[in-house]
Every structure is written in C-alpha cells, then in structure tokens.
Amino acid sequence: MSLDKITNPPQLRHWLGDMEADYIYTLGVAGERFFKEIKENGRIMGAKCTCCNKIYVPPRMYCEKCFSKLEKWVDLGKKGIIHTFTVATIDVDGNKLEKPVIYALIKFEGACGGIIHKIGETTPEKVKIDMKVEAIFKPSHERKASINDIQHFKPTA
Numbered sequence: 139m140s141l142d143k144i145t146n147p148p149q150l151r152h153w154l155g156d157m158e159a160d161y162i163y164t165l166g167v168a169g170e171r172f173f174k175e176i177k178e179n180g181r182i183m184g185a186k187c188t189c190c191n192k193i194y195v196p197p198r199m200y201c202e203k204c205f206s207k208l209e210k211w212v213d214l215g216k217k218g219i220i221h222t223f224t225v226a227t228i229d230v231d232g233n234k235l236e237k238p239v240i241y242a243l244i245k246f247e248g249a250c251g252g253i254i255h256k257i258g259e260t261t262p263e264k265v266k267i268d269m270k271v272e273a274i275f276k277p278s279h280e281r282k283a284s285i286n287d288i289q290h291f292k293p294t295a
C-alpha cells in the first residue's frame with residue numbers, strides 16, 4: 139500500500155455501487171452481547187467503568203472518559219425516563235400514518251447514553267419529558283436479538 143499523498147482523485151481506483159445495498163453495519167462485540175442479553179434474558183445491560191464508575195448504555199468496549207476497557211456489565215432494569223421525544227405522523231415515504239407513533243430517547247438511572255424507542259399504550263397528548271417508562275419485551279420465542287425485541291416502552295403507573 140502506498141502512503142503517497144493523492145493529488146489526482148480521478149486516478150483512484152473505484153467501484154460503482156449502491157451505497158445502501160453495499161453497506162453492512164456490524165454491531166461490534168459489545169453490541170452483539172447487548173442484543174443477546176435482550177433476546178435471551180430480557181435484560182437491558184450497561185457497561186460500567188470500574189475506574190470512574192461511568193455506566194454506558196448501549197454498552198461499549200472502552201470508557202470515553204478514562205479509556206479503561208469496560209468488562210463489567212450491569213443490569214439496568216426495565217425502567218427508564220423519557221429524556222426527549224417526538225411524534226411521527228408520516229412514514230419515511232411521506233404517507234400519513236394510520237395513527238401517530240411516539241419516539242423517545244429513554245435514559246436509565248445512573249447511566250449515560252440511552253435507547254431510542256417507541257412509546258406505547260398511551261397517546262401523544264399524555265407523553266411528557268421526565269415521564270417514567272418501562273420496557274415491554276416481546277415473548278421470548280419472537281425475539282431476534284434486535285432492539286425490536288423490545289415491543290415498546292410504556293408509561294408506568
């Protein structure tokens with residue numbers, strides 16, 4: 139491989155293709171375990187830094203604050219709070235949805251980051267920032283190790 143500076147871009151070798159079709163997103167080691175825990179145990183896990191006590195959700199391999207390797211995983215439980223939310227009334231193609239869908243960033247106590255997911259079993263008028271919500275998982279035989287193994291989050295009483 140040459141490390142010479144490229145001064146003539148048209149000389150670069152290239153392949154024609156469709157970005158959407160050719161692009162494969164991999165979960166990474168921490169992501170795979172995160173979804174496996176959701177599928178097999180119905181647990182939302184975070185990775186905890188034993189040096190600075192920061193907890194990350196979704197989990198990652200290294201602490202962004204102190205660069206320690208994150209090997210300790212903690213169960214965050216099923217309950218979180220709505221950090222922010224939006225209400226979708228049209229789909230990705232611009233067609234009106236039969237009923238609005240509420241999407242929220244859900245934070246978990248003591249953890250940084252969060253999960254973006256749907257809020258169900260309520261209406262947009264009732265949803266508020268800081269509202270307490272709980273993850274509702276699909277039945278275990280329907281889970282596929284994806285974020286959609288969580289059906290939605292619903293407000294807790």
Ligand SMILES: [Zn+2]
Binds near residue numbers: 187201202203204
């Ligand atoms: Zn750390």
